[in-house]
Amino acid sequence: MLIAEFCRRAELTRDAVRLYVKLGLIRPSTGGAGSNRYQHFHESDVDRVALIKVGQQLGFTLKQIVTLNREYETGGIDRPRRLAVMQAQLAQVDEKAAQLGKLQSYLRAKVAWIEAGELGDEPSFCGLEAVTQMLGKGKQAV
Structure with a gap:
């Protein structure tokens, strides 16, 4: 073709x-x-x-x-090399999954807080400040 x-x-x-x-x-x-x-x-x-x-x-x-x-x-x-490559990649995927789990928990809490009329303390995302600083934006309300 x-x-x-x-x-x-x-x-x-x-x-x-x-x-x-x-x-x-x-x-x-x-x-x-x-x-x-x-x-x-x-x-x-x-x-x-x-x-x-x-x-x-x-x-x-x-x-x-x-x-x-x-x-x-x-x-x-060979088999040991394939295993090592797959184990390393699995570790990276596990780390990404953990990060996504934290983001998911934060977003669910934020949605629930907004749906409840934004009463009480706003949910905070542990590490959010460090992320926004890395992006050069300083601390921002989300």
Whole structure:
């Protein structure tokens, strides 16, 4: 399939496809000498993009995916290495989940406080001041 069809099937922009090709994550074939130089993508490329998207949803950066892909292709990912990578990623996901849990609790308390007519003490988010200072905005009412 040509790039337009591949973009549609893989749900990627042309720029994203070009980046993936440049990074070596997908390798379309091209016509031989004397024929057109169009890139031809295959069903396996669509599958590979789906796998890349799963990796990104798990929190892996594109740079990490490229590195892991190179290791995989050279046979460098044995069981202990796979386990270490997955354990490290799980720890990062757990940390993000804990942060989201705190945000969720704060938002629920804030919604309940507003629904109750903003009576009593306003819910505070522990650490909110540090976050807003990091953004250069100082302490703000939320």
